Amino acid sequence: MAAVGEIFLGAFLQVLFEKLASGEILKKFRRERIHTQVMNWERKLLEIRAVLDDAEEKQITNKFVNLWLEELQDLAYDLDDLLDEFSTKALRYKLIKKSQSSTNKVRALITTFCTRFSSGGAIFDFKMRSKIKDITTRLQDMSKKISELGLHKVDVFRTPIQRLPATSVWGVLARPPLLNWITKEIVGYVHADSSESRTLDQVQVKLKNALAGKKFLIVLDDVWDVKYNEWNILKSPFSDGALGCKVIVTTRDREVSSMMGTVQYHALECLPHEECWSIFAQHAFQNISTNTNPNLESIGQEIVKKCGGLPLAARTLGGLLQCEPGEIEWQNVLNIKIWELKENDILPSLRLSYHHLPPHLKQCFAYCAILPKDYEFKEEELVLPWMAEGFICQQEGGKKMEDLGGEYFRELLSRSFFQPSRMTEGSKFVMHDLINDLAQFFARKTCFRLEDNKEQYKNLKKARHSSCTQGFVDGIKKFENFHKAEHLRTFLPLSLTEFREHYLTSHVPLELLPKLKCLRVLSFSRCCIHELPPLIGELKHLRYLNLSYTIVERLPESLGNLYNLQTLLLKGCERLKKFPTSIENLISLRHLDITHADSLEEMPLGIDKLESLQKLSNFIITKGNGFRIRELGNLTNLGGKLEITGLQNVVDPRDARKVNLNGKESLDVLSMVWSEGSEDLRNEGVKTDVLNVLRPHSNLKKLHISFYHGSRFPTWIGDQHFSNMVCISLRDCKNCSSLPPLGQLHSLKKLFLEGISNVKQVGSEFYGQGCSKPFPVLEILWFTDMLGWEKWYPYIGETKVRAFTCLIELSIKRCPKLLRTLPNDLPCLWNLVIENCPKLLLKVSNLILQSLTTISIEAIPCPSLPLLLEMRNKLELSSLESLDIRDVSIPDTLCDPSVADEVEFANVASNHMSSLTSLNFRNIQNLRFLPKWFFKKLRGVESLEINDCNELTTLWQNVVTLEHCLPALRSLQIGGCSQLVSLFEEEEEERQQQQQLERLSFMMRLESLKLKDCEKLKKLPRWLHTLPFLGELEIDSCPSLVSFPEKDST
Incomplete structure (x- = not known):
């Protein structure tokens, strides 16, 4: 029940x-x-x-x-x-x-x-x-x-729920609902194209051909509700694989495991009580001390016993009780009747976690029953529909609905109803399958998910919220039973693949919309529809309309009848050219997203009347309409992200002043863009004045300025009052001759400077006068296309500053005039990238950084052999994991065999770069072979890539001397080396050499060897067949290679 x-x-x-x-x-x-x-x-x-x-x-x-x-x-x-x-x-x-x-x-x-x-x-x-x-x-x-019914009044006191930060929990691999879909997913992983295959048979033929004769491992995680015939169809393409192929299946259903019928299944036992208690206590006592109430631990032990050794149950109940410090609340959880119910696939512990949610969270969570299993979602994908459904009520003078919705979302996240997705870390979330079942259990008939099961249609009459998994082509037949759902409030087609388009026949909107008069949430996102029917204006309850990534060219005038509309999403509508004139009637509109709607000619007239707007992604200023920028002034509630483009068309700074950005305290991200071709020196003063009056509120977190052609930056950029500023990007500001004092921003973590061509030196003006510790928390710093930059001074006046003490990543690209050296004192640097800086001197002291994990060097001068040896022996980089060198020329003596013995002695005591795992060389001039002295004792390197080294004739000379060289190498890839003849120079006594090699550890762990576009490659090593782990050999466009080495029968 x-x-x-x-x-x-x-x-x-x-x-x-x-x-x-x-x-x-x-x-x-x-x-x-x-x-x-x-x-x-x-x-x-x-x-x-x-x-x-x-x-x-x-x-x-x-x-x-x-x-x-x-x-x-x-x-x-x-x-x-x-x-x-x-x-x-x-x-x-x-x-x-x-x-x-x-x-x-x-x-x-x-x-x-x-x-x-x-x-x-x-x-x-x-x-x-x-x-x-x-x-x-x-x-x-x-x-x-x-x-x-004998119902009585109950006075209930509910303790306010504390808002807690999200906790990290485990993820579940995606599981598709359809055989066709899952087969296509597997095809994608084996790099075969199935885009033109429509039917299951066609897709399976593709997969069978892709797997034929190959060794593979396929993992199908959390299989459920699969029929025997379906399993036979799904596994049929696997039959032609090579000997040793494996398919691993995990399931919660014993019938599924027995149906596989190949080997005995392995049943995972429930956790012991002690481990289950550890998980529960980790969450339950996060904010509660047992010292204040020692009885909580004994009650908690009894609760854990009822969890049945299931970690999800222990974690969820722990999350429930972390906000309940009182003994009475814990006793109520222990004694509630839910424990006495038969499970019916829903664990009593999970039902209990829902039972104790505050009412406002119950309705938000139950709504999530429309989400397909393993569907990945962003926070706003739920918060905006929650608003539209009326689940979030804004009190007069209280928090905004969007802020309340964010709190609701984070609270469900902290209680483990949602969990971060492992597939898209940090930005998306998923629901565990059992939690998804829980939402469906409580939503029951109100939420309808259109999938494969035709039996579902009988629940449509009572349904209020509906979603459907999008197919490649969806016609009206798929939705023919929706006439029963006359009270439907939500219609959400959802895609399990983010970048795939779905074709919806034009009849679907025409047939559906007249029947669904109660709709509040409507989406045709990623559906290839080119117009919205005028009857959209009859949906008087509609509050959320998502047309993102459709091919809609125009919107009907009747859109203006949607007085309740709160959210209009037009992201990626590349063909949309203009808005209807009636859009000024949308007096409830709070969110308007026109990101990447690149064909839009101008903003709609009357947009300044939409005073409820909280988020406006873009504001476009067209030629001759610069005065319209003042319309932004009326939109006093704008927050989130705003991009203003076409600022070159603002000819009167007084119009820009009316915008009142300084009064928009909820703005987090501000982008200001002039035209790329707007270098009109006659208006340079106007551009400077315009940017000067567009000073944002000090709450701003991110600032992006592009194609600004004033001669100087305004004083507010770098002002210490911007205490929340974490990211700044200044791009193609070609006329500015100096950088603003950004070192004064004490919260700045990311800084990107690109195409500021007139800047010749970086020094005190950049750090900030009188700033003793510039850039105290900066982690990422990029200089790109700084064509006039010559010097980087580490001084303010006569005093050397200690800047960049937290810098993790430093990238300098295409700065052709930069002289001198890099700063030495970068104690936290992990990643160093230098490209096309021909005059930059890279000293050894620049690289002796204990935290460095990645070095990428491209097109800079290589030092002489003595200096290179000094660098090699002084690089005691215990943390370096990746080294990438491109487009450099090395000294001739580096590959001179006559100096090999001389440099060998210098290597004996060195234990440099012991943690290096990846090496990548591209376009290294004068490299004829790989110097043995460089690779000596690189015991941890697992991947070596060499590309476009046109003078390379062989990898190593005298291969039998390579003992202890690259013993961990697993992947070797060589491409575009036109002079390469052989991988190793082999001596005349090949059999003796082969026997010696078999006793060495050199390359014995190699698993993958790829050779491509090596026109003169004639032979492979005779001992290739002795490599015990080699599972992948790929040879492409090597016309001189006519045979493989024969295995010695002796």
């Missing part, structure tokens, strides 16, 4: 109370003469709310209470829709009053409505009165049943 009442009813009823008390709606009720009736609704709802907690407890064992809660849920939805219609009429009325004194286009759009909108209600819609009567009758029936 499902616990329906726990979904969201407590929070939902609270929302209804707030709507009933809304000033605008109350006025409307009085105009329509139904105020007394509405007051009666409120009384009935209060009676129901008083017994709701008792009903939620009794539903577990009383099916009649369960049915009563189902009816109440349907009634709450219908009442909410009715109140929303009143609210929409109030919004229209408000818009009419606002436009009465003007002759704008709003009046034309709503003239027909004006004739119907009567203050006395004489022409009030008959259907509306019928709905009011229906709600009144149903409320009375629900109220009568309270006593019949």
Whole structure:
């Protein structure tokens, strides 16, 4: 029996109370003469709310209470829709009053409505009165049943929930719902193209050909609900693999494991009590000390016993109790009746974690039942629909809905209902399969997920939220049963592959939208539709519309009828050219995203009237319309990220001053872009003044400036008051001759300087006068295309500064005039990249950095052999893992065999670069073979790549002397070496040499050998067949190689 009442009813009823008390709606009720009736609704709802907690407890064992809660849920939805219609009429009325004194286009759009909108209600819609009567009758029936069911008022005190930081939890590999889909995924991993294969048979032929004769390991993680025939079809392409192929399957279902039928399965036992307790305690006592209440530990031990040794249950319950310091709350968890229920695939411990969520989180979590298993999502993908569904209510003068939604999301994350995705670390999240099952269990009939199972359609009539997994081509037949879902609020086609487009026939929107009049959330994202039908304007409840990455060319004028619309996402709509003139009517719009809508010609007229806007991704200024930048001034609530493009068209700084960026304290990221070809020196002063008055608020975190052609940066860039600034990018500011004092920004972590060609020196002006420790937390510093840069001074006046003490990554590319050397004191540097800096001197002291893990050197002068030896022997880099050298010329003496013995002695005591694992050489001039002295004692190198070294004739001479050289090498790749004849120079007594090699450790761990575009390569080593781990040999475009070495029969 499902616990329906726990979904969201407590929070939902609270929302209804707030709507009933809304000033605008109350006025409307009085105009329509139904105020007394509405007051009666409120009384009935209060009676129901008083017994709701008792009903939620009794539903577990009383099916009649369960049915009563189902009816109440349907009634709450219908009442909410009715109140929303009143609210929409109030919004229209408000818009009419606002436009009465003007002759704008709003009046034309709503003239027909004006004739119907009567203050006395004489022409009030008959259907509306019928709905009011229906709600009144149903409320009375629900109220009568309270006593019949024995429900009593319960006074419940709920402790406020603390907001906790996210905890790191494990991830689950994606599992596709369809055979076709999973087969295509495997095809993708083996680098075969299946884009033109539509049917399962075609895809399987591709996979079978790709795997034929090859050795492979395939892991199918968390397989569930698979039929025997499906498994036979899925595994059929694996049959032609080489001997030793393996397929590993993990599952929670013993029937699935036995169905595999090849080897005995290995059952993972439950965790011992001690380990389960450790997981529970790690989460439960994160903010609670057992010293204040020693009984908590003993109660916790009893709770852990009921977890049955399951780590997810222990972790989830620990997350639940970390906010509950009182003994009573812990006892309630231990003694609740949920433990007595049969599991029915939902663990009682997980049901309990949901049961103890605050009401506002219950409805947010239950909504997540529409997400397919293993679907990866960003925070805003849930927060914005939560807002649209009314789950987040903004109190007057309180936090914004977006901020509250973020708190809700992070709280569910901290309680392990969500977990970070391992596939896209840091930016996306997933739900564990069991947690996904939990959401479906509590959402029950309200959430409908259209997948393979046709039986699901019978649940559509009661469904309020729906998602579907997108196919390659979706026609109206797929959605033919949606006429049953007349109360549907959410329609979300979701893609399991982020970059794939999905074709939706034009009939789908035309057929679907007239049936789904209650929609609040609608998405056609990544569907190849080229237009939106005009009837979109009839969806009066719609609050969220996502058309991102579609091929829509225009939006209908009827879009302006969506007075409730909060979110309009047009990201990646590359063909969209302009907005409808009616967009100024979207008075509730809070989010407008036009990122990468590159064909947009200009911003819509009247955008300054959208005063509710919280986030506007871009503001475009066109030629002759520079004055329109002042429209940004009216959008006082803008926050998040804003990019202003076309600033070269602003000819009067007074217009820019009206923007009032300094007053927009919620902006986090600001990008300001002039045109790439806007180098008009006559307007240089205007550009300087414009940027000067566009000073943002000191709360700004990231600043990007591109193609600014003033002669100097304004003083506010680098001002110490920007205490939250963590990232700055200055790009192609070609006329500026000096850098701003960015060293004064004490929070700056990333700095990118590109194409500032007039800067000749970097020194005190960059560090900041009087700044004793510039760039105290800077971690990433890039200099790119600084064509005039000549000197980098480590001084302020006569004093040497200690800057960049936290720098992790330093990149200097294409700075052709840069002289002198790099700073020496970089104690935290991990990654050093230097490219095309022909005059830069790279001293040994620059590289003696104990934290350095990666060095990439390209197109800089190589020192003489004595200096190179000194560098090689002084590089005691215990942390260096990767060395990348490109486009350099080395001294002739470096590859002179006559000096090999002389340098050998210098190597004896050296233990340099002991942690090096990866070497990459590209276009090294004068490199005829690899110097043995350089590779001596590189015991940890696992990967060696050599490309485009056109003078290389062989890798090593006298290979038998290479004992202890590259013993860990696993991958060797050589490409584009046109003079390469052999990998090793072999002596005449080949058999004796082969026997010697077999006793050495040289290359004995090699697993992969790839040779490509080596036109003169004639032979492979005779001892190639003795390599025990070689599993991959790839030879491409080596025409002189005519045979493989024969295995010696002796």
